[in-house]
Amino acid sequence: MINDSAVAAGVSAGGLGRAQLHELYHYLQLTRQVEQALTNLYRQNKVIGGLYRSLGQEATAVGAVYALRRRTDGTGDVLAPAIRNLGSLLLMGAPPAEVLRQYMAKGNSPTAGREQNVHITDYQRGYLAPISHLGTMIEILAGVALSFRMRGERRVALGFSGDGATSTGAFHEGFNFAAVQRAPLVVIIENNRYAYSTPIERQTACESFIEKAGGYGVWSECCDGNDVLAVFGMTRRAVERARAGEGAALLEVITYRRKGHAEHDPQHYVPAEELKHWQERDPVDAFERRLLAEGWATPDELETIRARVAEQVERARDQAESSPMPEPEGALYPVYGDAEIARPWTRLSLPDPHLA
Amino acid sequence: MINDSAVAAGVSAGGLGRAQLHELYHYLQLTRQVEQALTNLYRQNKVIGGLYRSLGQEATAVGAVYALRRRTDGTGDVLAPAIRNLGSLLLMGAPPAEVLRQYMAKGNSPTAGREQNVHITDYQRGYLAPISHLGTMIEILAGVALSFRMRGERRVALGFSGDGATSTGAFHEGFNFAAVQRAPLVVIIENNRYAYSTPIERQTACESFIEKAGGYGVWSECCDGNDVLAVFGMTRRAVERARAGEGAALLEVITYRRKGHAEHDPQHYVPAEELKHWQERDPVDAFERRLLAEGWATPDELETIRARVAEQVERARDQAESSPMPEPEGALYPVYGDAEIARPWTRLSLPDPHLA
Amino acid sequence: MATVKEQTVRPREKPEHVRHTELGKPVTLLEAIREALWEEMERDPTVFLLGEDIGSYGGAFKVTEGFLDYFGADRVMDTPISEAGFTGAAAGAAHMGMRPIVEMQFMDFVSCAYEPLTNYVATSRWRGSGPVPLVVRGPVGGGVRGGPFHSQNPEMAFFHTPGLKIVYPATAHDAKGLLKAAIRDDDPVLYFEHKKLYRLPALRETLPNEDFVVPLGQARVHREGKDITVVAYGMMVHESQRAAEQLEQEDGLQIEILDLRTLLPLDDDAIVQSVRKTNRLLVVHEDTRTGGIAGEIALRVSERAFEWLDAPILRVTAIDTPVPYSPPLEDYFLPQVSDIVTACRYLAKY
Amino acid sequence: MATVKEQTVRPREKPEHVRHTELGKPVTLLEAIREALWEEMERDPTVFLLGEDIGSYGGAFKVTEGFLDYFGADRVMDTPISEAGFTGAAAGAAHMGMRPIVEMQFMDFVSCAYEPLTNYVATSRWRGSGPVPLVVRGPVGGGVRGGPFHSQNPEMAFFHTPGLKIVYPATAHDAKGLLKAAIRDDDPVLYFEHKKLYRLPALRETLPNEDFVVPLGQARVHREGKDITVVAYGMMVHESQRAAEQLEQEDGLQIEILDLRTLLPLDDDAIVQSVRKTNRLLVVHEDTRTGGIAGEIALRVSERAFEWLDAPILRVTAIDTPVPYSPPLEDYFLPQVSDIVTACRYLAKY
Ligand SMILES: Cc1ncc(C[n+]2csc(CCOP(=O)(O)OP(=O)(O)O)c2C)c(N)n1
Numbered sequence A, B: 001m002i003n004d005s006a007v008a009a010g011v012s013a014g015g016l017g018r019a020q021l022h023e024l025y026h027y028l029q030l031t032r033q034v035e036q037a038l039t040n041l042y043r044q045n046k047v048i049g050g051l052y053r054s055l056g057q058e059a060t061a062v063g064a065v066y067a068l069r070r071r072t073d074g075t076g077d078v079l080a081p082a083i084r085n086l087g088s089l090l091l092m093g094a095p096p097a098e099v100l101r102q103y104m105a106k107g108n109s110p111t112a113g114r115e116q117n118v119h120i121t122d123y124q125r126g127y128l129a130p131i132s133h134l135g136t137m138i139e140i141l142a143g144v145a146l147s148f149r150m151r152g153e154r155r156v157a158l159g160f161s162g163d164g165a166t167s168t169g170a171f172h173e174g175f176n177f178a179a180v181q182r183a184p185l186v187v188i189i190e191n192n193r194y195a196y197s198t199p200i201e202r203q204t205a206c207e208s209f210i211e212k213a214g215g216y217g218v219w220s221e222c223c224d225g226n227d228v229l230a231v232f233g234m235t236r237r238a239v240e241r242a243r244a245g246e247g248a249a250l251l252e253v254i255t256y257r258r259k260g261h262a263e264h265d266p267q268h269y270v271p272a273e274e275l276k277h278w279q280e281r282d283p284v285d286a287f288e289r290r291l292l293a294e295g296w297a298t299p300d301e302l303e304t305i306r307a308r309v310a311e312q313v314e315r316a317r318d319q320a321e322s323s324p325m326p327e328p329e330g331a332l333y334p335v336y337g338d339a340e341i342a343r344p345w346t347r348l349s350l351p352d353p354h355l356a
Numbered sequence C, D: 001m002a003t004v005k006e007q008t009v010r011p012r013e014k015p016e017h018v019r020h021t022e023l024g025k026p027v028t029l030l031e032a033i034r035e036a037l038w039e040e041m042e043r044d045p046t047v048f049l050l051g052e053d054i055g056s057y058g059g060a061f062k063v064t065e066g067f068l069d070y071f072g073a074d075r076v077m078d079t080p081i082s083e084a085g086f087t088g089a090a091a092g093a094a095h096m097g098m099r100p101i102v103e104m105q106f107m108d109f110v111s112c113a114y115e116p117l118t119n120y121v122a123t124s125r126w127r128g129s130g131p132v133p134l135v136v137r138g139p140v141g142g143g144v145r146g147g148p149f150h151s152q153n154p155e156m157a158f159f160h161t162p163g164l165k166i167v168y169p170a171t172a173h174d175a176k177g178l179l180k181a182a183i184r185d186d187d188p189v190l191y192f193e194h195k196k197l198y199r200l201p202a203l204r205e206t207l208p209n210e211d212f213v214v215p216l217g218q219a220r221v222h223r224e225g226k227d228i229t230v231v232a233y234g235m236m237v238h239e240s241q242r243a244a245e246q247l248e249q250e251d252g253l254q255i256e257i258l259d260l261r262t263l264l265p266l267d268d269d270a271i272v273q274s275v276r277k278t279n280r281l282l283v284v285h286e287d288t289r290t291g292g293i294a295g296e297i298a299l300r301v302s303e304r305a306f307e308w309l310d311a312p313i314l315r316v317t318a319i320d321t322p323v324p325y326s327p328p329l330e331d332y333f334l335p336q337v338s339d340i341v342t343a344c345r346y347l348a349k350y
């Protein structure tokens, strides 16, 4: 199924064979349909907290992560998603039911309800939970990549950064350290034109985000983020360079955030024509057209994939919905490794009654 | 003396007239001789704390600041020096005796002994005390420049950053904000090859520091930092662009730190040939040769300047040495504007005696 | 990407949503804050706002909704995502005579500006670089299922830094009066807005139409009582009030509630005065337990009112973990009214 | 600027200056730290060092002198000036099975890494991302004329963050044993080294040649006594000792000194036990006053030993300002032996 030789096998697009192209389509569909299920659950108040969609950007996470060595035994490449990279987790093997439970704050979610949305870690599958503070994960991933280089492991770390997150000091310090250490870190700047309501023009005065690469002395490339094969190809080049010891890379994908920052944001700051322009460039539709036009898939095959995904998501939603919320004492999950350090874990501590 | 028309007046080097060239020489000499006096005082344990020399880099501070509008009434350009820009303060009008008192932690120093070395603020003359944390002043200066732009004042903020300080998140966040706001901020990266013992190769993988300009979308230039006229010319172009509303600029000067990081650093990590190479390119000697070769000054004129500076420094040192140390209670200088907030300002507070 | 310059035609009229008080209508805590910002910006042209998405979006919580159109992009400035950068820049502008107000989208992100705030801003006056009249404001607090990074109470990160002031209002009146005082103050002020109080209907209050300030550094007796002093702030003032009502009904206890309002400088005069009356002290804070402000309060009381204490000083706080996301966990994490009741009963019996 | 790869020929022999203990010679606090680092690096190949100028320069205080030659550039890594970046990176490496030790050139600069330490590192285990076995170490403290930014005691910036541990040794023995324990601990540890104690001849001590650790979280009775408990750490242990000796001679008082050693988690068992014996408590910290650790100690004692207290809990601390540069000012700023004497006399008479 998912395997390394994927890259070399086929003769068609980007070296990918038919089965692999179908797999890409599967994960594009899975991402979109899981998110659609989340939107429905959100409207029913079953997603706790905000919901951040990647509608129209799915090709970035899916295409990029398809270029990684995905393993389930903790020996593969490692990534940290940003908020709009749910697809990357799915492709790394996160079961949809787990993901839905996490968004629904269930007791049997990967974090047992302590954390939210894509904040999930799985060292075996190779993904690290981000924290909300933008930029921080680039620092963390610099160290992940550094450890690979230090130990001579041919593994790569992949990070995502929003256009907005590039302005953080954390992005700068983390990426510069990786660059100077020639650590195998690939960072994809997902330029979706907005950071919340802030357009890129108020984020940076640079011509394009890969202009930043020169300042770090790293390799860079930019591509159409709504073309899953382009994203895959570009990422693969960067990943294989990094794997070969040629150091970090800074990539940019040009895409667009079709929904508001989160479901609660009506995005009134977005011009209607802009939205329309990008609707017409939907990455899933575009890939579908391409698959059919090139003869890489038949309409029936695609329909089968979509139906299989729908079923999968339906089953996952049932599993998640029927899962229990956590027990309150779950909040007492240890902050320290030493079990005995427990006393201050209380809201109120009364002196021994015999003193009273 | 020091005035705006300096730039336009002469017909010789960089538009500078003879008097101005002599003035530049004066300040190069003043910087070097004040620092030499400090070294002597340091050896006598009269400089409290560390001493950070700019030997071999004096042309940067002096040449750059000569391109500013210097005023004494708080309406001119504003700068924040880094640790190796003592010359910039002198050129902005800081009296040498004040500077020496500050290094000697005297009670009548500009900070009354609370702060050290170049950490001196004078809003009238236009300089802001840095803090030790590298990069922070770029944030502060971004706001200084922003306020000029917001109020339509044709003033410019000038910042210095070491090669090492460019790696800080503060540098990135501060400069990016100024760039996107087209604030009149000029930052000079003083590439002296080392940050403490760390060579630039371990600081960044970029080809040269002005490669960073593209990532911020700003104008940039690089020049020989040991050529005072080159530094002056380059800075003047950037400053006048900024003054005209064309936004921030990132400049680089190539120079060399001839002493250790501080007087206590024997710089054993520096190759002897490297040191020799740069000794031969001493910026004061080079300017002296140029002045003579071009006929801009006679040996007598230069000797007169040197003697005048020596006398000035001698007098300043006497004044500083005879100044008293501060009274201990000077530590209680207010941290708040409200005078009554004083109670916790004590090392020990005993309950009212009638309770005991 | 060339910089966009908004074309702003400044409308003549103040929009409705900042005229509640003018029209004699009650305001929520959020509206009180909004009016304070607006009025101070009208009063003083050096006051300006900067932060993420505060312009056309009006801020994540819509505090500055409508400000951009009226005041223009230079006074309502959207920033890049760089809390240290724009906080430091605000300090620089403050040096030059401006009065910047920085919005943190969530106060959780003020941790990114910890360095310039504690090293540069707090020390500036003392270092001889003059005052930094700067306000850093934004939403804090839990109970809204925001998870570990949108629910923090970061007061103790700064409480230990001489030179900063920390303000944390619990009522609409105080929110407005304290914010105005903070903006006019020459010292840097961190101003915390509990996001669960922002729109709480019970906090609606009709405010005086005249300009008023609530001086910084003064606690307020929220409820008078003679039996036990409960020191609280923010959301916990209201939780303490609920506990006090229950204790009055069920136990006949008269709880005095002191709302700190300003955490730094701490109004220990008010605390000591109350404790000398009630002889019993409970501190309630939503913040986590170890290293919370209760400790400093206990020491000040020990130093100044030890002889008046008839019982140990106790505290009700959140537990020592990050703020959990899932409702049952977060509810377990946060201080409960029942905890306050239990603590007060214990103290009363002591 | 291509990356330089140091050609390191790993020497066979351990250099002299990390063999003091092996040779039965007494070590200073700094040498104890150096030996601990060296031994742990030899013991465990996943241990590595990163920080500014720790390689060929051996660190600003020469703690890692000679390490680069022996262990090579990958295990003694000079970093760009980016405390947040390399601290975050250390956390990432720790996730992958490494045991990084970060040196802050001065602990004053840990403020730059406040965000990743408090948000990412401290919460990682609880968030489900596993432990972060990471040590952040470096020089702290005043008295060396370092001025406001090379003299800080930053413990209270982190004391309030569940998930972090804070260690602050006062003796060479503890410095070595605690550092080894910290490196082997699965939780992130901030390890503070008082720069004025680094080479203090009086602290020279011959250490056991066997491997030993001093467990984290346990205070130590530095001096036994029955009249007053003085809780201190770092430099203040020694200032308290001087005061205790004076008080013994001049007043016949027997002062018990408790050296906290680990600040977080706080060993309140030890404090409470001592206070139940002496019935009087003075906390001495070099750190500034408001919001210092004395508050938390006071509250824990109030919660657990109120009935044993025969006098108010007092504290001797630095004043609430930045650390001043000029000697007369810094001496006024820092807690004095005479303050401790005064406080103890007051408590004894109470
Ligand atoms: C340090 C920090 N500041 C502010 C925020 C609040 N915030 C969350 S997402 C966001 C916008 C992010 O924009 P971008 O990086 O472009 O990512 P996108 O949402 O477009 O994928 C902001 C400001 C944050 N999470 N972290």
Ligand SMILES: Cc1ncc(C[n+]2csc(CCOP(=O)(O)OP(=O)(O)O)c2C)c(N)n1
Binding pocket: B082, B083, B084, B132, B133, B134, B161, B162, B163, B164, B165, B166, B168, B190, B192, B194, B195, B196, B257, B261, D052, D081, D082, D083, D105, D109, D112
């Ligand atoms: C944030 C921070 N980290 C570390 C230091 C310690 N430090 C002081 S100067 C210095 C080297 C600075 O190098 P560079 O920026 O190149 O300036 P130069 O000394 O060469 O002029 C270091 C690491 C500091 N002051 N601030």
Ligand SMILES: [Mg+2]
Binding pocket: A162, A163, A164, A190, A191, A192, A193, A194, A195, A196
């Ligand atoms: Mg974006």
Ligand SMILES: [Mg+2]
Binding pocket: B162, B163, B164, B190, B191, B192, B193, B194, B195, B196
């Ligand atoms: Mg340098």
